[in-house]
Amino acid sequence: MVALEARLNASEGMVEKLRRENADRPKVAFSAGLTNDGHVGPFNSITTLVYRRVITNIGKAYNPNTGVFTAPVRGLYYIRFTAMGLKGPQSIGAYIYHNDKSVMFNHQNNDNGRNRFLSNALTLELEAGDVVYMRLPVNQELYDEKSSNYSTFSGFLLFPM
Template identity: 50%
Template sequence: MRRAASFLALLLCLYWTGAQGESGGLTGNDITQTEIQSEILGVKSTSDQTNITPDIWAELKELRDMAIEHSVELRKLEQETRLTASENEVKELQRENTVLKARMKTSEDVMEELKMENTDLQSRVTASEDKSKVLEARMNASENEVEELKRQIADQPKVAFSLGLTDSGQVGPFNTDITLKFSKVITNFGQVYSPTTGLFTAPVRGAYYFSFTTLDTRSSVWRRVYLYHNDKRVLFSYNFSASSHESVSNSLVLQLEKGDVVYLVLPASYSVFDNTNDHTTFNGFLLFPL
């Protein structure tokens, strides 16, 4: 570019010198300058070239036009070079943008996957929390039931007795029916049996279990005993044996109201036997309140 500018300046100088010659003629100094310029341009008159006179001004104009054309072409080339560089930069930026878009798409996909995993984890945590709440509710219900059972057991009357008749041996026979009074108290929870009267008194309304066993040491006699509920005979047990030391046993469940009484009766002309071995016993307990 600098060479073209220098060349163009030289051409302008020559063009200006030629213009001066046309307007006022050539002086000695002008001729010398013309020769110097002709040498620079490589155009010099010699004795063997006297018949050839080039049109220097036409050539100068042509050279000027060529210089201008070259300058224009250089500018176009620079512009094209810059445009090409810009296009390359744009293509590079587009490539980088494509890479960035791909990376962004990958990041978005990863983000969506993480969101899905997070949603799944939240669902599982929520399900676990719901199960925990259900289990906690069931545990609380079970604890409440246990507490209720404990309360019921604590509130339920303690009713149970086990008795032996006597250590004196044979009891009876008598001329009339008698209530057997079991004097040996093995257990008597709730103090529900009275050895003085021979009566069991129900403390609450409920279902009660009773059992008894009697022994008679006489032979070839009838053995008989009754169980009464209040004034009603509800159990009649007897047997006959030719041998001695025969026993009679029986049991039943009764529904009693609070204050009801249960007791054993030995009929007239019958007897029972007991000693320290407790051959004749009476037992009972509360199954459950009603």
Template identity: 45%
Template sequence: MESRLAEQHSNTTELLRRLSVSEKHLENLETETSALELRLDASEKCLEDVKTENTAELEAVTLRLDITEEQVDKLRTNSTAVSVRLNETNQRLQEVTNTDSGELKVAFSAGLTDSGSIGPFDKETTLIFSKTITDVGQAYNQSAGVFTAPIRGLYFFSFTAADYLKGYMGLYLYRNNQPITFNLDLNDHGGYTSTSNSVALQLEVGDRVRLSLPATYRLYDDSRNFSIFSGFLIFPL
């Protein structure tokens, strides 16, 4: 009997020990659970803060986008208005230019040289009519022998070229790099002879008109102005 009581007492002691261990383990679990709950609360709070910040940033970005779109619309409206004003200004400028062009006067005459014979040259050469007789409107460049149209219009050009030795004489009239006329004459008697021509040309602003001496040809001029290049504006277009 005492042996059985001792055994039961031993079993009870073991159960109490195990119960104590289980209670200790339970306390540890409760502590860990509390810690996890705290961490969970902190995570949920952080998540809520992030959501709040993202919402605020999204609202700020949306607001900035709305403002930017509004500014773009205003810029487009202003650009349209500026384009309209620019077109009106260009139209008025064109009207003023056309009005002023009607009053512009252009005319020139120039003699070839005082030094006698010009040519022959090995290649075609632009003639420099160096003696300016008249230059109303300052459209003739004496040093280059070139007339440059100051306005769009219809112009009239004429020339007379002379020589006194036997052989061929002649010259081209060019508009820019396009030959318009070519005059040719054979001096077979060895005395003074001349050739002349005239033409009306429609020119754009900046178009250039010049006379050119072909290779192996020659001309003559002196103080009596045998060789003359002239032109004038008939009317603007």
């Protein structure tokens, strides 16, 4: 019986230690919809996309006024986007930028009057203060509406490093 009590006490101590470690870990997650207004673009120059409709912003690292996510801690982050284009003549496309460098580009041409969709994701090793944001290519457009969240930008910290 004494041995069981010792094991129980040790297990309870380990659980408490894990709770403290988890409480101390940074919590970072964001998700935002592009617009309530329908079409964004086309523009004559590459344009930073500002996802104004915040769905989640744990840690307040995403800025809905600029469209920029700023890593609060060094770590591995998962970043993803979805994009929609309504029927029409315009192609759709999106870049993901890390600091001033494009790290991903996706594109879909006009599809004979059908709606078009893009979605992709990547993991990035970010330093505290690094920024990640989306950009719209020249002469392309996206579509979104409040009730559907067709075009979103999201990310979260997998683990600090």
